[in-house]
Amino acid sequence: MKRMMPWMITLLLALTLIALVVIMMINTNGKGNAPGAQQVQTVRLSADEIVEMTSTMTDIKTNLADRNYIVLTGFAFQMDTKKTKEQFDKIKDVRIKPLILRTLADMKPEDLQGMKGQDQLCAKLLELINKQLPEGKVVQVDLTDFILSPI
Template identity: 45%
Template sequence: MKKMLPWLITILLSITLIAVVAIILFKSFFADPKEQATETKTIEVKVLSADERVEVTSELKDFRRNLKDPEYVVVLSFAFQLDGKKAKEEFDKIIEIEVRPIINRALADMTADELNGSQGEDALESKLLNLITPIIPKGKLVKVEITNFIITEI
């Protein structure tokens, strides 16, 4: 019996551990969705007036660039919405020296087919949002919008 005692303890501990894990998983998988919905935080979206939006939006107009396809040229205008006036001031200082090269590199890797349609524009906007946000010294970039979009064949 003394030789069997360590084995019995090991088996009992493993069964207990398996039972505890099974109960936790059962509760998490079969929990009421309404209870889970009350546990999540609700995020309030701050709606800006037109004047407030103009105060925190910076524009880059008539950006021209060849695409990855050598036969195509794209002409774009962008509106960058930031989270405050200070962020906009800082962004305006770096728009020519840091933002323009980022847009250049992003467009250099894209073809006309990738940019066509709303999905192409959305992909470019999200790519620029992810690339530009880390370089802003103060504040953050909230939204990138394409305000003018022309693709022409050379």
């Protein structure tokens, strides 16, 4: 009996492992969603709706953390509703522009190099701006102009 014990334990572990793999395969071959998870449905907006819910800021100039570089940028901010756009337009010069200037002033030229750096800037601004809005949210931030130049 003592000689068969390791074989029985190995066989039992193998069967348990196979059973777990089968259960996981059955669960993932189903709907692919966890119970209670909601389906996210994307809504395509028309060009007119995009224009109605987008606000722009152009000619934002500031030095970067490396004072030998200056950046000239422009942004397009897409909101979730028209009302949010109205709220955004009211505060964009007093709240949003200073926030953008502070964010850029903390960045180095290397942080803004390439698409990855610019995407990180847009993601950071999206997060910071949504904290400033009284209601609604910004759903997308796009760079419309970008010039990085040494002084």
